[in-house]
Amino acid sequence: MAKLRTPLCERLGIRLPIIQAPMAGGATTPALVTAASEAGALGSFGFAYTQPEAMQRDCATVRGQTGAPFNLNLFASTQPGAVAPQAQRTAIDAVAGYYAELGLPPPAPVKAPYAPDLEAQLTAVEDIRPPVFTFHLGDLPAPRVKHLQSLGIVVGGSATCIAEARRIEAAGVAFIIAQGAEAGGHRGTWLRNPYDAMTGTFALTRLLVRAVNVPVVAAGGIMDGAGIAAALALGAQAAQLGTAFVPCTESGLPPVYKQALLAVQEDETCITEKFSGKPARGIANRFMREMGARDAPQLVFPAQNALTGPLRAAAAKAGNADFIALWAGQAVPLARALPASELIAQLAAETEEALRRLQALLA
Amino acid sequence: MAKLRTPLCERLGIRLPIIQAPMAGGATTPALVTAASEAGALGSFGFAYTQPEAMQRDCATVRGQTGAPFNLNLFASTQPGAVAPQAQRTAIDAVAGYYAELGLPPPAPVKAPYAPDLEAQLTAVEDIRPPVFTFHLGDLPAPRVKHLQSLGIVVGGSATCIAEARRIEAAGVAFIIAQGAEAGGHRGTWLRNPYDAMTGTFALTRLLVRAVNVPVVAAGGIMDGAGIAAALALGAQAAQLGTAFVPCTESGLPPVYKQALLAVQEDETCITEKFSGKPARGIANRFMREMGARDAPQLVFPAQNALTGPLRAAAAKAGNADFIALWAGQAVPLARALPASELIAQLAAETEEALRRLQALLA
Numbered sequence: 001m002a003k004l005r006t007p008l009c010e011r012l013g014i015r016l017p018i019i020q021a022p023m024a025g026g027a028t029t030p031a032l033v034t035a036a037s038e039a040g041a042l043g044s045f046g047f048a049y050t051q052p053e054a055m056q057r058d059c060a061t062v063r064g065q066t067g068a069p070f071n072l073n074l075f076a077s078t079q080p081g082a083v084a085p086q087a088q089r090t091a092i093d094a095v096a097g098y099y100a101e102l103g104l105p106p107p108a109p110v111k112a113p114y115a116p117d118l119e120a121q122l123t124a125v126e127d128i129r130p131p132v133f134t135f136h137l138g139d140l141p142a143p144r145v146k147h148l149q150s151l152g153i154v155v156g157g158s159a160t161c162i163a164e165a166r167r168i169e170a171a172g173v174a175f176i177i178a179q180g181a182e183a184g185g186h187r188g189t190w191l192r193n194p195y196d197a198m199t200g201t202f203a204l205t206r207l208l209v210r211a212v213n214v215p216v217v218a219a220g221g222i223m224d225g226a227g228i229a230a231a232l233a234l235g236a237q238a239a240q241l242g243t244a245f246v247p248c249t250e251s252g253l254p255p256v257y258k259q260a261l262l263a264v265q266e267d268e269t270c271i272t273e274k275f276s277g278k279p280a281r282g283i284a285n286r287f288m289r290e291m292g293a294r295d296a297p298q299l300v301f302p303a304q305n306a307l308t309g310p311l312r313a314a315a316a317k318a319g320n321a322d323f324i325a326l327w328a329g330q331a332v333p334l335a336r337a338l339p340a341s342e343l344i345a346q347l348a349a350e351t352e353e354a355l356r357r358l359q360a361l362l363a
Numbered sequence: 364m365a366k367l368r369t370p371l372c373e374r375l376g377i378r379l380p381i382i383q384a385p386m387a388g389g390a391t392t393p394a395l396v397t398a399a400s401e402a403g404a405l406g407s408f409g410f411a412y413t414q415p416e417a418m419q420r421d422c423a424t425v426r427g428q429t430g431a432p433f434n435l436n437l438f439a440s441t442q443p444g445a446v447a448p449q450a451q452r453t454a455i456d457a458v459a460g461y462y463a464e465l466g467l468p469p470p471a472p473v474k475a476p477y478a479p480d481l482e483a484q485l486t487a488v489e490d491i492r493p494p495v496f497t498f499h500l501g502d503l504p505a506p507r508v509k510h511l512q513s514l515g516i517v518v519g520g521s522a523t524c525i526a527e528a529r530r531i532e533a534a535g536v537a538f539i540i541a542q543g544a545e546a547g548g549h550r551g552t553w554l555r556n557p558y559d560a561m562t563g564t565f566a567l568t569r570l571l572v573r574a575v576n577v578p579v580v581a582a583g584g585i586m587d588g589a590g591i592a593a594a595l596a597l598g599a600q601a602a603q604l605g606t607a608f609v610p611c612t613e614s615g616l617p618p619v620y621k622q623a624l625l626a627v628q629e630d631e632t633c634i635t636e637k638f639s640g641k642p643a644r645g646i647a648n649r650f651m652r653e654m655g656a657r658d659a660p661q662l663v664f665p666a667q668n669a670l671t672g673p674l675r676a677a678a679a680k681a682g683n684a685d686f687i688a689l690w691a692g693q694a695v696p697l698a699r700a701l702p703a704s705e706l707i708a709q710l711a712a713e714t715e716e717a718l719r720r721l722q723a724l725l726a
Contacts, residue, residue, distance in 0.1 A: 002725045162629050162696070181544060182563040199630040200545040200563030202593065203584030203694035207630065210697065221566030226597055230565065232724065233593035233717050266525050267562040267570065331566035333525070334573065352725070354596050359722050361595065362365045362715070 002352040008175055008215040008237035012132055012154060013069040015040035016348055017232060019177075019217060020340070021242030022073030022134065023185060024048035025253075025325070030061035032250035035340035037068035040348070042132060042238075044071035049305075051116045052124035059128045069131035074121050076138030076157075077190065077278075080300050082112055087299060091307055094296035098287065098323055102314045107307060110299065114306040129153060134177065137278070138190045139164075145172040158188040158219070160197040160204070162211045167191065175215040177240055178208045182221030184243045184269070184329035186280040194279045195271075202234070209235035223334035225350020229358065232351075241347075243329040247337040254316040260285075260326050262337055267330045275308050275325040277301030283332065286322035287311075365715040371538055371578040371600035375495055375517060376432040378403035379711055380595060382540075382580060383703070384605030385436030385497065386548060387411035388616075388688070393424035395613035398703035400431035403711070405495060405601075407434035412668075414479045415487035422491045432494035437484050439501030439520075440553065443663050445475055450662060454670055457659035461650065461686055465677045470670060473662065477669040492516055497540065500641070501553045502527070508535040521551040521582070523560040523567070525574045530554065538578040540603055541571045545584030547606045547632070547692035549643040557642045558634075565597070572598035586697035588713020592721065595714075604710075606692040610700040617679040623648075623689050625700055630693045638671050638688040640664030646695065649685035650674075 006017050020036035022028060024046035033043030043062070047055050055072070062070055083091075088109040099107050122140075125133055125148065133148055134156040140148075148155050149172065158177040159165035165176050179188045180201025189197040199207070201220035208216045218231035219240035231239040245251055247258045264283060271279045274291035278301035282288065290296075298304045308325075315323035328335075336343070369380050383399035385391060387409035396406030406425070410418050418435070425433055451472040462470050488496055488511065496511055497519040503511075511518050512535065521540040522528035528539050542551045543564025552560040562570070564583035571579045581594035582603035594602040608614055610621045627646060634642045637654035641664035645651065653659075661667045671688075678686035691698075699706070 004724050006724070180563055180565065181561075182566040196633065197630070198544075198561075199693045200543055200565060200584050202543065202564040202581075202590065203545040203630065203692065206584070206586065206590055206593075206694055207696060209589075218565075221563050221569070223569065226572075227565065227569055229721065230569075230593040230596035233596045233721055234589055235717075267560070267566065270559065329566065330562045331569055333570060354598075355721050355725050358592065358596055358718050359725065361367050361369070362718050362722065 002355065004348065004351060006232070006237035008217070011174065012042055014042045016344065017238040018042070018228065018344060018347055019071065019238055019240040020044055020245050021219065021240045022046035022071065023242050023327070027246055027251045027253050029250060029252040030058045032245065032248060032252070032340055033070050034062050034065045035250050036245070036344065037062070037070045038066045039341040039344035041344050042069060042071050044073055046073050047121065048075040049115055052120050055121065055124045056128060059130060071132035071134055072125060072128065072130040073134045073136060074118065076118065076135040076140050077301070079113055079115060080303060083110065083299055083303050090297035091299045091304065094291065094298070095308060095311060098311055102311065102318060102320070102323065104310060104314050107310065110303050110306040115302040125153070126151060132156065134158065136188045137186060139168050139171055142171040149174070156217070159208060160187060160189040161192055161199065162207055164189070164191050165208045165212050169212045169214055173214060175217060176208060176212060177217045177219050178205045178236070180204045180218070180220030182330040183219050184281050185327040186276070186278055187271070205231065205234040205236050221329050221331040223331045225347050225352070226354045228347060228351040229354035243332050243335060244343065245340060246328065247335050248343060249339045254324070256316060256319040256321050257324055257326055258337065260321040261328055261332055261335050264332045266333060269328055269330055269332060274298055275305065277304030280325070280327060281329065283326040283328050285324070285326055365718065367711065367714060369600035371580070374537065375405055377405045379707065380601040381405070381591065381707060381710055382434065382601055382603040383407055383608050384582065384603045385409035385434065386605050386690070390609055390614045390616045392613060392615040393421045395608065395611060395615070395703055396433050397425050397428045398613050399608070399707065400425070400433045401429045402704040402707035404707050405432060405434050407436055409436050410484065411436070411438040412478055415483050418484065418487045419491060422493060434495035434497055435488060435491065435493040436497045436499060437481065439481065439498040439503050440664070442476055442478060443666060446473065446662055446666050453660035454662045454667065457654065457661070458671060458674060461674055465674065465681060465683070465686065467673060467677050470673065473666050473669040478665040488516070489514060495519065497521065499551045500549060502531050502534055505534040512537070522571060523550060523552040524555055524562065525570055527552070527554050528571045528575050532575045532577055536577060538580060539571060539575060540580045540582050541568045541599070543567045543581070543583030545693040546582050547644050548690040549639070549641055550634070568594065568597040568599050584692050584694040586694045588710050588715070589717045591710060591714040592717035606695050606698060607706065608703060609691065610698050611706060612702045617687070619679060619682040619684050620687055620689055621700065623684040624691055624695055624698050627695045629696060632691055632693055632695060637661055638668065640667030643688070643690060644692065646689040646691050648687070648689055
């Protein structure tokens with residue numbers, strides 16, 4: 001049996017070089033995080049839209065079920081203040097027809113704060129003291145990173161370009177997630193125009209491994225053990241998989257989302273800002289196509305996310321995939337529906353198999 | 364010393380799982396192809412814009428210098444007929460200022476054929492009988508593929524999505540190049556909208572390896588041996604590197620192009636149609652930025668390529684990188700200036716080193 005442990009695995013206290021990606025929006029239930037961590041990967045909560053009390057509760061649940069390390073992730077982005085009435089009106093008009101189609105009352109103007117307060121969330125992290133904490137969509141000041149690490153939390157951050165990787169390395173992170181263009185969900189870019197930082201996982205991982213001195217984790221388009229072995233070949237010390245975990249039994253996403261994802265036979269993903277106000281990758285559906293085709297007015301992030309919330313919730317409830325944010329990465333056709341523990345066991349076996357296949361080339 | 368030979372290497376008769384990518388537009392001189400093939404990789408001519416006589420001459424030159432196999436590549440796309448006068452006028456107006464800036468006479472309307480005739484080029488391939496022939500930007504009918512293979516030519520084609528890979532597999536190709544979104548130069552997409560087929564190398568390689576039964580070659584963002592090892596981990600049987608060979612001593616590209624490429628410190632590439640009429644990836648320069656920002660009128664491919672030809676040639680001569688098509692992939696910051704034989708020796712050593720690093724994980 002292979003070891004597969006990298007120095008980063010030692011640092012994070014995990015048996016396998018696999019991180020179950022934090023995914024905000026319902027996927028990362030305590031059951032999923034527990035199962036992933038128990039199986040030897042790093043289970044992760046996507047807490048971007050989660051209030052401090054729920055963060056506390058979910059982490060306590062995991063701790064009641066496993067002593068294995070887990071990760072907690074936030075969006076390190078700032079929120080806008082009040083949105084101008086005219087912007088509200090045009091953004092509401094752009095989605096009102098969809099609300100009506102689902103039998104919902106007309107959308108109401110959204111009010112700040114549009115998402116949980118980052119400072120309150122960070123205070124919760126300090127209280128919770130998770131073994132690992134990662135941030136996305138921005139950076140944290142060096143003193144904050146230092147303080148978190150002084151509490152025994154291993155801190156990582158995500159980067160979509162060399163400049164971002166160097167910035168968070170300077171802020172003191174212990175590791176960096178290279179979010180390649182293949183990745184599902186929100187593009188983490190904050191220093192460049194996100195559309196200028198669409199570097200693929202293959203190129204980005206290698207660029208970051210050679211640009212920084214801290215361990216790099218590859219993310220984006222990794223769905224199986226061959227992909228994990230490839231990430232390790234590129235010099236990454238772990239692979240972060242999100243889409244692969246969406247269809248897991250324990251994931252909290254609605255059945256219609258899981259079914260849509262499992263049905264995809266080609267890379268049918270694209271980037272949209274229409275759900276949240278920031279670019280994110282998902283399976284192209286009617287909402288993305290129609291809103292994109294007419295470049296419909298939208299609010300800034302995360303106000304747009306608040307505006308489309310009722311629509312997405314109603315669609316999920318109705319089993320209608322047309323209005324759900326079907327976040328998924330470009331290798332989504334390789335998704336499989338398994339309990340997380342079985343998925344991780346298969347990933348480990350496949351990684352070992354890929355490494356043995358490569359070993360034969362050295363003979 | 365590692366073997367590094369895959370079944371595809373045996374089929375192609377090469378010692379290393381490395382293909383020096385065919386690059387149309389001057390890079391792939393007989394000297395580069397000879398050096399790459401002599402060093403154990405598969406040297407390749409990018410003959411998309413090359414007339415049959417020059418194809419014959421260049422291949423004879425290589426054969427005079429090495430008995431090693433080499434590859435010859437064409438664009439399998441069709442040409443439009445005459446372009447309407449109004450379209451000519453607006454496209455000419457869009458670039459006229461740049462012509463003037465370089466001291467060139469005003470651009471003249473372009474006349475069909477805008478590029479060499481594909482049928483004549485294919486006839487030349489049948490005469491030349493290169494050991495390997497690959498096509499890009501389209502497919503060839505099955506009888507043509509069969510005929511070429513009956514002449515002892517191993518035929519491969521490139522794909523940017525599962526649908527294209529299945530199509531050319533059905534046409535009988537011996538191997539498929541998975542052109543990931545990272546790749547420099549022209550996007551090969553012909554069955555989908557190219558902007559919907561921007562799947563990263565990591566995801567695409569894995570998708571194609573699992574979708575077809577013929578060997579897959581990974582292309583896009585591969586610049587060093589760790590990348591080659593990663594391609595092999597993904598199940599590819601070779602890696603095709605283009606950008607890595609651009610700065611080689613033997614490459615025929617102008618010094619200003621090589622210098623621009625070696626100076627890049629971040630992924631500063633983007634996709635443009637403004638040079639040729641079809642989307643291609645290169646380092647963003649003034650021409651790409653300005654023409655893109657105002658979405659300047661352009662002719663269809665390859666008429667636009669003919670229109671911008673004098674501008675690109677004059678800029679290259681003047682050492683002006685603003686108006687050259689600086690085709691490059693997203694991992695361009697990893698480029699190094701070496702003779703091809705030294706580059707390939709380093710790539711082989713790095714690949715072996717990466718595989719040994721991975722082997723340690725099995726201990």
